[in-house]
Amino acid sequence: MAFELPTLTLDFLLAASPIFLMFLSGLVLMLAAVSPTLEKPGIGFGLIGTFLIASLGASLFLVPLSEKNHLAGTVISGLISAFGQSTILMISLIVVLLFQETSLKSKFFRGEILSLYSFCVAGMLVMVASSDIITLFVGLEIASICLYVLAGYTDPNRKSQEGAIKYFVLGSFGTALLLMGFALIYSATGLINLKDLVVQIPKLADHRWVQLGSIFLVSGLAFKLAMAPFHLWAPDTYEASPTGITAFMATSVKVMMIVFAFRLFSQGLIGAFAVWLPALVFLAMSSMIIGNMMALVQSSLKRMLAYSSIAHGGYMSLGLCALGTNSLELPLSSVMFYLVSYSLVSLCAFGIIMWLESGVENLTLQDIQGLSTKHPWAALCLAASMFALAGMPPTGGFIAKLFVFKAALDSQLYSLVLVGALGSALSLFYYLRVIVKMYMTKPHATLSALSPKPSLILACLLGTIVVTVLLLGTILPEALFQQLLKAAENIALN
């Protein structure tokens, strides 16, 4: 075997440019933090915004149409990577914009936090653009470590510290599970790249260590995706973290892990389908049941949304379950559609909560009683996102759910879809409770404690999101879906 130093091709530089930009952003912001003149929220906002937009542009426009491997397969450029990267960057950008208008502005727009934020995004970008286990692991760890800090110490207080420590301990455990999975599969195959596994795994589908490894992998994945019963960190951490970070975690981590799951299930482990499918079905089912049920009894909005995101993880994995039996493209693109629609809607919901939170620390259902009288447009946005989360037409949430159901039914996962449907019905109850509180209940005294500043940016942003979600449910689905389908074909061909 010959060892050759990889050459830096232009292709690679272009493909990795979003990642480079984000690392650069981290470095620049860290340095900026050192200078007292530069450490101002406005400057931080400008810098990170610029970098995010640049990176987003790079991820959108510097994409090769077919998948390409770089640096011995540790970096993959292609439509799937581009999908993951651009979605994550879009989410990050929206989160930054959300922070810009809230009381946490001064805490978030600080050098070290922004730098960690950039690194975190960069880690995610690395993760979605690789199928090499080592790179995946390092990317994941960059993102996770930054998230531990961001979650607990952007605005350190007792709750957020508690959340962060729990997240850290359990997260490390989850990482260990994932790693153990990798290790066991490696022990059976000696391969470290998911793409290479495609050939080997089918031969080894009966191999005990492969099976054990698959289960460990799935559970590690489930942990990061916050799927029941590996979900327990999520409500705590989501509740304790600053809402913007919660929004970021609830969406971008999901994107990252789902793209990873694409590579894992549609490439690496596709041969061991029979092993991980029952596990995934179990996870999906329990997520949909537990997520939806536990959300019923929450009074904190964020906690409720946390459980809701657990349930949504279940719905997404419903699409993942459909992988392997049928064609790959439709399930993959359906899940991607779900991701996009879910992320947009979640961001909208969290955005409203963030905006409202300026006077109150942890928004409860009681706090938003009669919101529609005082902040009608905010209430409208929140209501729209609740309907979208519940999957009511004519929002994108419905189309997404329809596609995912269709994919699962194509694979004869009837009971799973049935559970999903019943869960959906259950979920409507707690989503509606928010609307009930906002529209159908007399204002509580705490309403006056909410004193958000009116913000044009936020209004435009959230308005755009709501309109987009509605369009996704009516006019746009095909336009988006075609793009996603191309991406899915991209991965399916490889």
Place this chain on the structure above:
Amino acid sequence: MILLWILMLLPLVGAFFNGIILRKAPKSISHAVGAGTLIAAFGCAVALFMDFMGQGGASKVVLAFDWIDAGQFQAPFRYIVDRLSLLMVLIITGIGSLIHIYAGGYMHEEKATWRFFSYLNLFVFMMLQLVLGDNLLVMFIGWEGVGLCSYLLIGYWYEEDQNAQAGMKAFIVNRIGDIGFLIGIFLTYKFFGTISFSELRDLVFSGTSLTNGQLQAVTWITLAFFIGACGKSAQLPLYVWLPDAMAGPTPVSALIHAATMVTAGVYMMTRMHFFYYLAPDTQALVALVGALTALFAASIALVQTDIKKVLAYSTVSQLGYMVLGCGVGAYSAGVFHLLTHACFKALLFLGAGSVIVAMHHQQDMRHMGGLKKHLPMTHGAMLMGLLAIIGFPGFSGFFSKDEILWKAWTGAGPWIWGIAALAAVFTSFYMVRMFMLTFYGKFRGDHHTESHLHETSWIMWAPLIVLAALSAGIGFLNVPPLLHHFIPLGETFHHYLEPVIAFPPQGLLHWEHLVAEHPHSQEWMVMGISVAGMVCASLFAIALYGKGFSPLAESLARRFPNAHKLLENKYYIDEFYDAAIVQPLKDVSLFLWKIVDVSIIDAAVNGIAQSCALLAGVTSFKMTGSLHRHAVVMIVGLLCMLTALVF
């Protein structure tokens, strides 16, 4: 046929004008419109009749426009003009006109009579639908439509709770019958494919014979229709609404609850006679029910003290006769009794109405007496009616009732006849009792009422005179052959209806006794017994009540307290129905609502949601936020997935 349309629309126009346009008009105008349209309609009817008979009197069917047409089912607005329907039209418009005229006087004290006349005109319109309709469904429009008008008119003084209640009772009890009617329609359609009378008739009389299935169905069909007739014509066990219906104004009682509407059942059975002839079993039941009703109602009437109640039970009893007539296959006799009854019962009711007006709406006979001198015209007219109803020889009731009794004797045997004859005896008794208590003896009311007693206005007694004349004379339309020797008149009425009423070929063998010859001696005997019974009962009643309540009457009541109480309380039938049907139904409903709906079904629905929330709550409580417990849950999850691998 333009006359037919005018005839039918006139009452509707009257109803429309009175009900919608002339709401603010003075009473006289609404009276004029109400009565005027009806008189005009009567004119039309007479002209139509002349025209019809002039053309030979063959049945005609006229189409107005299509009504319901779905799948194979067709029910157009098609009308049948034949001897039977025209006879009914004449009765309805003729007696209707008289009653409308009378009502103007009767309702004199009312503030706004537009409503009254509007309903009354509407009633006539509906009644015309009923009798003229060529198919069961058009008849059913009228059938329910008259029920509606009856409901509205009984509850005319709606401010009294019990009037509204009585109206409702009438409507609902009628509806029970209507369900029978509906089921009859369904069966007819199912087995014969049509519900048009003319087509059914053609089918039955055509050369092709009916199948066995159809013949069996006919029994059920006739039974179903008979239930309908029971409702409308107040037969056992559905008669209970009629006495209560007396809550309405007296002209209403006269027109609807005596002369026309209640006879609709008889009319309908006559219309469907070809079916009934095919179902001797049903016929037997009909005869039995008719006879029993006649006796049963008559027995109740024996002790009633409310003048209208007496007349009401009398009506039920007389309807029993008509139904009995139908039941023994003597349809023309039934219809003839319908005609005579329409005249004399209308007369009696109107007379009673005059009395009531004179008495300031006092209806209890215990407070009357000796009114003869104050109300001579009324007294005279009512005397005619009395003689007619008790079947005094020569008066109309004599001819019609006697024929039915005779047919009952020949057709249904001595038992049925016996019941009917006993009822006739009772009839004589209670009618004479009523008459005596009202017009003879001493006045038993208060002084104030007595001082204001006076004869009613001409507008009220003029119709009485006409009706009295009719009651006295109309019987001669149909003189039985037995009496031809004494009265040189033929069975005009019987011959008039002959083309309409005939035995279907397949049913003929059941009815041979009807056409068979019977010895005259039997007929004399039957007639003699009933006349003798009538005379005895009348004399007894005069003896008891000739001068008010005699001590003998009271001692009789004391001697048989149970019987008296039973009769006075109308055999407790209302109470029985209430306890056996209404209350249990209410209890069941309450149970269904409170227990089944709220505590079971709804609770189950909510329970699903609540149990989810409860489960979640318990889980939430168990999740104490402990890091370690979180980890344990994760491990358990992992283990679950692993176990799946092992097994």
Place this chain on the structure above:
Amino acid sequence: MVPLDHYLVLAMILFCIGTLGIVLRRNIIMVMMSIELLLNAINLVFVSASTYNQNLDGQVMVFFVITVAACEAAIGLAMVIALFRKYGTIDTQFLRTLRG
């Protein structure tokens, strides 16, 4: 030659012990040391598999795992210190305000 499975079973045993440590110990530092045990178990799998598969990628992976372990330890211990400085305890019982 020791069969590979022996190494894997040993790794599994270590992994279980580490898991037990996480589950049972209330002291956060102890929990973190248990996590180190987990990572060591994983490393053992990687190294043994690397040798048996005659493939060095596993050993490279171990290098990264150790790096990550160091980073996690740094972050974790920083958290512990911050917690202790502010609240004077590192008992997990203290971390039970978030629940439900």
Place this chain on the structure above:
Amino acid sequence: MGQITIFYILAFLATACSLLVISSKNPVTSAIYLVCDLFILAGIYASLQAEFVAAIQIIVYTGAVVVLFVFVIMLLNLAPNEQSSLGLKLPDIGFTLLTVLSFLIVTVLLVNEQSSVSGGALGPPEAIAQLGGNTRAVGMTLFTKFVWPFELASFLILAAIIGAVHIAKKDPKPADKAYGNLKASNREKAIYGSP
């Protein structure tokens, strides 16, 4: 033969040390056992001809990571009652032990005599020897095939440093401490009305 014996001895020691790690009352003792454990594992690595890994196991893991632990334990100077108590109540412990035990059983059940296939791209130990030994071979792999993750690792460490510094640094604005309380009181004010 000898290899197996050595393995079993080391395996026994490793298990024993690990158990001691999690069962010692005093964290310092635990840390010491952890060091022992790491050494034993390094021995196993060495026996597997993974010298480089064995070396960094001792240098980095033992020398840096565990020392960091010990350092922090010393720094915190915990009260005894906080050192030993268990995180779960007794029934929970039983349940947990049962769970983990069954987990182990399942794992062992899974083991069968299937031999792993070699997906080896490197070749037999002789090839490694030809390359100049394990360390050099690992190094070559690291800097060629895995140069991208290796570079990323630097960012990982950087991020960890920034994070750790951020976490551990004292709050610059003590006023902020009261912020949470302020918010809480704000809400109370709203509920109960301002005095």
Place this chain on the structure above:
Amino acid sequence: MDFVNNHILSIMTFIPLVTALAIAAIGNLRFAKMVAMAGSIAAFFASLHVWYWFDSQTTGLQFVESFVWIPTFGIKYILGIDGLSLLLVMLTTFLTPLILLSVWHEEEPKQKWFLALFMSLECGMLGSLLAFDFVLFYIFWEAMLIPMYFMIGVWGGKNRVYATTKFIIYTFAGSLLMLIAGVVLYILAYEKTGYYSTSLLDLYQAAPGIRDQMWLFVAFAVAFAIKVPVFPFHTWLPDAHTEAPTAGSVILAGVLLKLGTYGLLRFAIPLFPAATATFAPLIMTLGVIGIIYGALNAWMQKDAKKMVAYSSVSHLGFVVIGCLAVVAGGKSLSPEALTGAVYQMINHGISTGALFFLVGIIYERRHTRMLEDFGGLAKTMPWFAVMLITATLSSVGLPGTGGFVGEFLILLGSFQANPLIAIGASLGVLLGAIYMLTLCKKILFGPIKHEENRNLKDLSPREFAYVFPLAFLGIVMGVFPDIFLSKVRASIEHLASTFTNYRLEAQVLSPNPDKFTWDHRDQNTKVIHTISTPLNTMNTP
């Protein structure tokens, strides 16, 4: 003009939505009302256009608009109209202006939102009546829930939150079952035809095996049964009706419930004829139970609105029976009963709509709906009394009112199918009279017990203007039903015959009905669909 002719259905459907958006943008309530009224009248005129040009001889879809909406999944935008939907569309567009008139006097600022919601509700209703694509239908069907949810929840009575939540979740849960079944069907259709399409016309070709039909039918039927609501699923209805504002109750009873039975006729029955024949006795029994049970419950109610609500349960039982009157040994549907069902849907919309309006009118005056608080209103409010009695009579199915035509035909048809069912159902006719007349009596008749009732004002011209058309139409429908029946005749006969043809075909296509497997890949049922159902004039790509 060509554009209008070709897209009249879309125009009709989306005029209300555009109006709703416009209303949301308008600040001035008065102006918003005008816009709403203008929009609803425009939609009404559009529907009149359709009514006028509707060819009652054709069995197929008319005014079809079709284009592929989501090509990847074969989801299409197909709007079309046939006899079944025509009447309901007319009812919807007819009721909307009346309802707007009924809330004309509301002056609260948030009333604007009510109008906007109402108009979007109209859009949803029209859309689900016109959509001939499963997904499109589903979208309209579900989207309709949202405005209704807010209307009950925000403008409703005391217990509104409970009622509206129950309403939406119950319906939503049922609909999800239908969604799953629909998707399964769509996959089955794909296996038959070879292309993905959710167009109803393609789904009709799926012809699943008998066992599959059972499950799918149950899922569809439950969804629609909840909406109707059929007996054990009815409990949301009394709550929703009681709590809803008058306008909400009217539209709920008037149109929304009918969508359930419409769905049965449009989806459940023609898609799964074999299952229909199997389940018909069960569902008809439930219908009868619903009739009697609803009636008895209604009788016991003390709240006028709740009484009318339970009466809806009872009346809709008739419609359900009519829809499922399978005759000729399970081979055909009774056209009489079907006609009656369609007619009864319309009539119930009109009579119950009027009843809710009237109850609303007295509620506005007295702020109570308890029957015991009324009595003797016939004296103070004579026109009100006239209207109430007319509506009552139509509701109890007096001959000469629309209710009779519908109920009679249903009973007639179902008697051919199952006499016992019909006899049981005709008890409903009796019980209907009992409770409706009780209602009338308690409100209108008897002495005036409460002083407040002595000075009640009779109907204002505005109130008269929205109640009278309903009362009038109730009678017109009873006397001249052919105006309406002629439009539906062809479609109904077609439905009945499709049912027959298709049912025979489904039996051919499932070679072994006893063997049941979900996995259709293994079944040798991939027979090319040769006998195409003569569904309509449209070709599918």
